[in-house]
Amino acid sequence: MRRQVEHVPVGATVTREPGASADAADAADAVAAGIADQRRGQMLTAALDVISERGFADTRIADVAERIGISPALVIYYFKTKDQLLTEAIRHYEDAWYSEGKRRMDALPTSARRIEEFVAMNLLPDSDPELDSNWQLWLDFWVQAARNSDVAMLRRKSDERWRELIVSLVRAGQEAGEFTSIDPHPFSILISALLDGLTVQIALDDPVVDPVSAFELCMRYIADHLGFEWAPSGRAHGNAAVTHAGRPSPT
Amino acid sequence: MRRQVEHVPVGATVTREPGASADAADAADAVAAGIADQRRGQMLTAALDVISERGFADTRIADVAERIGISPALVIYYFKTKDQLLTEAIRHYEDAWYSEGKRRMDALPTSARRIEEFVAMNLLPDSDPELDSNWQLWLDFWVQAARNSDVAMLRRKSDERWRELIVSLVRAGQEAGEFTSIDPHPFSILISALLDGLTVQIALDDPVVDPVSAFELCMRYIADHLGFEWAPSGRAHGNAAVTHAGRPSPT
């Protein structure tokens, strides 16, 4: 996470540079994003960078301002308070992560492959720097969720979405004859807990749980319980296999 | 965690009150603890209280001072810096938790029961207020471990101890014919990850994962994989079944 943003001098119009729009589809919202929206996005990602570097608690608005090359006052101009900035940054990340996750999974043919992608997104480093599983980030988010009811709701909702997705995935796989018929509900709970736990271990650089082995451990468990064949295969890491749909990412 | 500590007026001698020592065994270290050590302990537990209430990042030395009824300066007098206080508080908690855990498990007859106690200690509320699984506390600790190498080492060591304990427990159970013969290593990793994950869910008040159901989910998994009989039984919560060895707790 070292997204250097070029200094944008005071009056420099970053607004419409119609050259960069390759596909007309989302060129609309790329352009429609006025300078204000761009700045917001800029600040949010900068905030995430700082959080992942210094930790949530030690993130100062001066840091995120400096990273973009603006004055701290401007940050407050956009987000009324520091708290709001950081809270929205979390929301931003969580949303981006979810929608990207769904996108990738939709692009895969079998339920087994989809589940694998899901696990990979949780445990393996990602090629997309915007989403790159910054595991420590999750720890910080959880701590926030523990005291900030807004963040708490956000996380509950997010968790629920993911679990439902697992459930429907398992169901689909069962109907397609890929999976054993087990109750998907407790399974989804166990999986999400297991993933969180492994995230903790990875984030804390556990000597016996690196990303790859965690991934394999988890996949082995899943394959065992859903009754399909699975072997470590090539994917090792860098799950960009399905990525590059042509756009930079939904900022 | 709402351990109200009575205000100790300035010169009040808390030092030796030989009345309270029932068993001569550890009366020694109870008395040997001079006023200084008592104060230290007092501050450490007070710090833990504050951390669990306000969160690690928002814990001020004034808070812990106020809780004991002393001046903030005294806290610095004992611990050179705030950071030291908090770091030692973590160590204190982790140590107390571990030794109490081992004590309880040693008091149990079968490996199955021991494992159950282990899981309970992780997931169920505890009768001992000193150890009461303050799940949020763990989240805060993890976040600290992510940036503070001292805490990181502490947590690694602690994790290793626990995993080894699981391994030896499984081995013992296997030799006693209680358990199936599976490889205890990946098992211990999976269990510890699962427990951490469930801790996250519980700490964040997940709508579908309360302590009891998490406990049962986990136990069911373990019983399945180690091949022993297990049913929800009575213990529901409040795992003080083995507690009350006669002393207040190892402060």
Place this chain on the structure above:
DNA sequence: GAATACTGACTGAATGTTCAGTCTAAAATT
């Protein structure tokens, strides 16, 4: 009477937030 425990008053640095005002580009007016 010397060491230890302890405090109140203070300071200095860090940092979130405010505010008055500048600059720019587009809209409105002439």
Place this chain on the structure above:
DNA sequence: AATTTTAGACTGAACATTCAGTCAGTATTC
């Protein structure tokens, strides 16, 4: 077409607060 107006983006400098840590000195204990 030349102008004035308006609104939004942006900043520097000050403000206000919070808090860890210092210090000089007082009480307490042995």
